[in-house]
Amino acid sequence: MSSFFELSLKGLQTGLRDSSFTSRELVTDALERIAKFEPHLHAFLYIESEPALRQADEADKRLASGDKQEFPLLGIPIAIKDVLTVEHMPATAGSKILEGFIPPYTATAVKRLQTAGAIVIGKTNTDEFAMGSSTENSAYGLTHNPWDKSRVPGGSSGGSAAAVAARLVPAALGTDTGGSVRQPASYCGVTGLKPTYGRVSRYGLIAFGSSLDCVGVFGRSAEDVAIIFEIMAGPDPSDATSSDTAVRTTKFEKQDLNGIRIGVPKEYFIEGMQAEVQEKIRAAISQLESLGAKIQDVSLAHTEYALPVYYILAPAEASANLARFDGMRYGPRVNANSLFEVFSKTRGEKFGSEVKRRIMLGTYALSAGYYDAYYGQAQKVRTLIKQDFETAFKEVDLIACPSTPRTAFEIGAHAGDPISMYLEDVFTLPASLAGVPGISFPAGFDELGLPIGMQLLAPEFREDLLLQTTHIYQQATEWHKQTPPTFDAEKI
Amino acid sequence: MAIKYEPVIGLEVHAQLQTKSKMFCSCAVVDSVSETPNNAVCPVCSGMPGTLPVVNQLAVEYGIRVALALECQVNPVSIFARKNYFYPDIPKGYQISQYEQPLAENGKLNIKIAEGQKTIRVRRVHLEEDTGKLTHLNGSSLIDLNRAGVPLLEIVSEPDMSSVEEARAYAEALRDILRYLEVNSGDMEKGVIRFEANISVRPEGTDVLNTRVEIKNLNSFRALERATAFEIQRQEKVLEAGGQVDQETLGWDEDNEKTYSQRSKEDAHDYRYFPDPDLPPLVVDKAWLERVTATLPELPRAKNQRFMEEYELTAYDAGVLTAEKAVAEYFEAALKKLPENISPKSLANWMTGDLFSLMNQADTTVADLKLSPEALAKLIGLVAKGEINQSTGKTVLVEMFSSGKSAAEIVEEGGLKQVSDEGFIADLVKQILGENPDAVESFKAGKETIINWLFGQVMKKAAGKANPNVVRAELDRQLKEA
Numbered sequence: 001m002s003s004f005f006e007l008s009l010k011g012l013q014t015g016l017r018d019s020s021f022t023s024r025e026l027v028t029d030a031l032e033r034i035a036k037f038e039p040h041l042h043a044f045l046y047i048e049s050e051p052a053l054r055q056a057d058e059a060d061k062r063l064a065s066g067d068k069q070e071f072p073l074l075g076i077p078i079a080i081k082d083v084l085t086v087e088h089m090p091a092t093a094g095s096k097i098l099e100g101f102i103p104p105y106t107a108t109a110v111k112r113l114q115t116a117g118a119i120v121i122g123k124t125n126t127d128e129f130a131m132g133s134s135t136e137n138s139a140y141g142l143t144h145n146p147w148d149k150s151r152v153p154g155g156s157s158g159g160s161a162a163a164v165a166a167r168l169v170p171a172a173l174g175t176d177t178g179g180s181v182r183q184p185a186s187y188c189g190v191t192g193l194k195p196t197y198g199r200v201s202r203y204g205l206i207a208f209g210s211s212l213d214c215v216g217v218f219g220r221s222a223e224d225v226a227i228i229f230e231i232m233a234g235p236d237p238s239d240a241t242s243s244d245t246a247v248r249t250t251k252f253e254k255q256d257l258n259g260i261r262i263g264v265p266k267e268y269f270i271e272g273m274q275a276e277v278q279e280k281i282r283a284a285i286s287q288l289e290s291l292g293a294k295i296q297d298v299s300l301a302h303t304e305y306a307l308p309v310y311y312i313l314a315p316a317e318a319s320a321n322l323a324r325f326d327g328m329r330y331g332p333r334v335n336a337n338s339l340f341e342v343f344s345k346t347r348g349e350k351f352g353s354e355v356k357r358r359i360m361l362g363t364y365a366l367s368a369g370y371y372d373a374y375y376g377q378a379q380k381v382r383t384l385i386k387q388d389f390e391t392a393f394k395e396v397d398l399i400a401c402p403s404t405p406r407t408a409f410e411i412g413a414h415a416g417d418p419i420s421m422y423l424e425d426v427f428t429l430p431a432s433l434a435g436v437p438g439i440s441f442p443a444g445f446d447e448l449g450l451p452i453g454m455q456l457l458a459p460e461f462r463e464d465l466l467l468q469t470t471h472i473y474q475q476a477t478e479w480h481k482q483t484p485p486t487f488d489a490e491k492i
Numbered sequence: 493m494a495i496k497y498e499p500v501i502g503l504e505v506h507a508q509l510q511t512k513s514k515m516f517c518s519c520a521v522v523d524s525v526s527e528t529p530n531n532a533v534c535p536v537c538s539g540m541p542g543t544l545p546v547v548n549q550l551a552v553e554y555g556i557r558v559a560l561a562l563e564c565q566v567n568p569v570s571i572f573a574r575k576n577y578f579y580p581d582i583p584k585g586y587q588i589s590q591y592e593q594p595l596a597e598n599g600k601l602n603i604k605i606a607e608g609q610k611t612i613r614v615r616r617v618h619l620e621e622d623t624g625k626l627t628h629l630n631g632s633s634l635i636d637l638n639r640a641g642v643p644l645l646e647i648v649s650e651p652d653m654s655s656v657e658e659a660r661a662y663a664e665a666l667r668d669i670l671r672y673l674e675v676n677s678g679d680m681e682k683g684v685i686r687f688e689a690n691i692s693v694r695p696e697g698t699d700v701l702n703t704r705v706e707i708k709n710l711n712s713f714r715a716l717e718r719a720t721a722f723e724i725q726r727q728e729k730v731l732e733a734g735g736q737v738d739q740e741t742l743g744w745d746e747d748n749e750k751t752y753s754q755r756s757k758e759d760a761h762d763y764r765y766f767p768d769p770d771l772p773p774l775v776v777d778k779a780w781l782e783r784v785t786a787t788l789p790e791l792p793r794a795k796n797q798r799f800m801e802e803y804e805l806t807a808y809d810a811g812v813l814t815a816e817k818a819v820a821e822y823f824e825a826a827l828k829k830l831p832e833n834i835s836p837k838s839l840a841n842w843m844t845g846d847l848f849s850l851m852n853q854a855d856t857t858v859a860d861l862k863l864s865p866e867a868l869a870k871l872i873g874l875v876a877k878g879e880i881n882q883s884t885g886k887t888v889l890v891e892m893f894s895s896g897k898s899a900a901e902i903v904e905e906g907g908l909k910q911v912s913d914e915g916f917i918a919d920l921v922k923q924i925l926g927e928n929p930d931a932v933e934s935f936k937a938g939k940e941t942i943i944n945w946l947f948g949q950v951m952k953k954a955a956g957k958a959n960p961n962v963v964r965a966e967l968d969r970q971l972k973e974a
Contacts, residue, residue, distance in 0.1 A: 085542045098541065105535050107542060206541040211769035240546050240771050317769055320574050323585020324539040328635070343578050366576075366764035375766060 023075025074117030107204020124159030154184030179428025181216035186453020201236030209314035263298030263396035280444035319362030403453035516545030539583030564599030594618035862896030
């Protein structure tokens with residue numbers, strides 16, 4: 001075998017348990033692939049080699065001693081988006097303002113994976129503070145799409161999506177505030193889950209829009225994603241917004257979609273979207289139907305307002321969330337003559353332009369005299385968007401639609417035009433505002449060979465339904481098994 | 493003719509809640525004066541990225557206690573909000589507070605004033621977190637985050653006070669309540685209660701609302717009183733001179749005893765309050781309210797009233813004995829052990845007189861007394877039964893206070909037991925009269941007050957142990973017979 005990463009996460013679990021290979025071999029392979037492909041991809045902001053190998057040796061000892069039942073991820077390397085903290089590893093959030101910051105605490109989601117035996121081998125690239133749809137806003141350089149180096153991997157979790165697509169790691173964590181897991185999953189041809197808001201603890205997730213931020217997972221199949229998701233999910237006393245609702249374990253026994261009602265919202269098939277995307281998503285919906293699902297039209301009437309609502313609420317929250325980066329306690333400080341000059345110079349020089357744009361937008365939306373017209377009004381419309389979903393889910397079990405209007409765009413395509421960049425997220429924003437879970441998975445390719453992502457949305461806390469349905473689709477199709485040509489294991 | 497002015501005063505009181513841990517993290521609440529700086533700090537209260545606040549339930553409960561004691565309506569759902577501003581002492585760049593929908597609203601507090609009592613309305617009671625502490629030293633500034641995130645309760649009154657005295661009475665009454673509820677130590681020197689005064693003045697008897705100023709960071713009753721008085725005078729002078737008071741935020745210069753401008757209206761902050769998305773709405777259900785109500789202690793005013801009615805104490809005694817919860821509890825504990833024939837008034841006299849003066853001299857509190865309420869009751873019992881006389885009793889109290897020994901022990905060891913034996917006393921009286929024929933002559937000549945001097949001589953001879961009633965009776969008898 002040329003690379004272990006031809007195997008699924010499940011396959012890796014079995015192989016390690018059967019002693020077909022060791023964790024050291026696995027981690028070594030991952031590090032070798034990273035060394036080989038990173039110069040072309042730049043998916044990582046930080047790579048941890050030696051400590052990862054030491055952990056692999058420990059995992060191998062445990063595996064040999066038979067002490068492995070409680071550690072489902074024992075010896076398996078994963079990557080973490082650099083907006084999640086891992087004790088003793090740098091956490092930059094893709095920003096110069098956190099350069100050199102090493103947090104003394106680990107995000108709950110990551111901690112749970114480590115407790116299950118996973119080995120964190122690195123932190124992946126992200127748009128600065130997860131603000132962006134292309135990973136071009138990283139202060140540490142952009143990430144390339146493994147399917148086409150001249151294109152973006154999507155964002156903001158572009159590093160994690162690219163790392164999984166290029167088979168550098170079997171799974172990686174991302175975060176999704178307005179589509180930052182589903183959109184890059186779609187662009188990179190991998191499976192990406194954004195759980196229900198509150199399903200996975202946000203503790204240790206460097207906040208962007210606190211009422212929207214979700215920790216999500218990238219994997220190569222629904223089955224792999226489910227393994228990671230179920231370990232991370234569940235209440236956390238350190239996050240007051242985490243939910244006590246019991247986590248539903250996905251049952252993968254079912255082979256068909258009999259009895260599943262899937263709604264198709266007309267608002268997600270719009271003018272200006274790429275024809276091939278529309279075509280392939282319609283074909284995928286037909287496939288779901290042929291697997292037994294009942295397909296029907298639904299309406300999510302307030303969809304068109306999701307973008308303006310999101311670009312008021314998320315920046316408003318961000319303007320407060322990012323106030324702590326003042327150069328006083330951690331991160332770099334630009335010295336000046338007065339206190340407020342230190343604040344403004346540090347923030348002025350260390351934040352990137354998109355971050356500053358959103359801080360200004362958000363500050364404005366919360367200002368005296370404007371609050372009601374912007375923040376207050378946006379909250380009301382957010383409620384309407386949420387109600388759209390509640391109404392739709394009275395009639396259907398799931399909603400199927402495209403993840404993005406187009407396939408991955410070329411690097412620099414939206415430079416200088418933030419609105420056109422924001423439009424890349426129109427299909428992912430509504431579910432974020434509603435707090436419902438969504439998954440994106442490969443459903444075909446366009447004529448350039450770029451992956452097309454299908455999005456399924458479910459009612460709150462029904463990630464099991466998303467994962468199960470995606471799994472059934474993936475049993476019947478081969479899209480998710482395609483490897484980016486450049487990163488095909490045979491070509492190492 | 494000069495116009496007479498009256499002040500209109502409202503107070504915002506920030507009271508630290510004496511919980512073990514901070515408002516939104518598990519860091520210990522430490523003494524902000526003595527603790528090493530930055531010793532009680534964690535990623536949450538130092539505002540590190542990715543960390544989240546979790547509400548301290550005990551702090552909420554303390555807040556509810558105060559709200560109920562002030563007869564507020566506790567909101568079934570209240571909202572934590574972010575108050576945004578930049579300063580090095582607020583690590584997150586915002587303070588978590590409450591804005592719309594505070595913990596409780598519409599309460600009141602009755603205060604004692606010269607003319608009787610007055611009701612001051614309480615507008616709102618809300619929870620928030622304290623800031624850190626900055627120290628400026630040789631051109632640089634040091635920050636201590638021990639206090640950052642300590643729970644605070646902000647109690648905002650309506651502008652119902654119309655004199656410095658009323659403002660002080662309100663502040664003191666509130667302090668007493670906070671201590672009674674055991675939610676705040678009342679230790680003003682440690683800054684656990686801080687005041688902000690809103691002040692305007694207007695022609696007396698009108699209901700004009702003139703421009704008000706806000707004086708921040710008044711950390712003692714004295715500062716509150718002086719600053720308020722200063723500001724009222726300053727505003728009166730401005731108005732008398734035909735000027736206008738500017739709306740501004742003032743500081744209080746303790747050393748020079750004057751207010752100074754910190755911020756004008758134009759520089760006023762826009763705090764951009766909005767609901768904190770990290771904290772779900774705070775729900776206080778009926779069951780919780782009932783639980784807290786059940787544990788609510790009797791409050792100072794109710795206790796004061798009861799002491800006057802039930803124990804027939806004077807307003808003065810009741811006031812002194814109920815000013816502190818611990819003192820009132822000591823009184824009632826002693827009362828339980830007191831023989832039935834002794835009046836509560838007599839116990840009150842022992843406490844407010846001798847015991848308090850001993851405590852004052854030694855600068856000690858009821859909590860530190862070596863003398864238990866039972867021991868005090870026994871001492872009073874001994875005096876009442878005549879086993880020792882009143883003045884011996886006082887001497888014994890001094891000894892009990894310093895050594896903690898029981899009255900019986902001290903009486904036994906010192907041989908202080910009162911002598912009531914009539915034969916023995918008759919002999920003493922006879923002896924004294926024999927030694928002082930001049931005095932006896934004076935008495936006979938009509939100078940009856942000389943009897944007090946003779947009484948003193950007898951008591952002196954008896955080393956204070958003779959029963960004074962028997963001595964007086966015997967003196968009377970022998971003098972008349974002489």
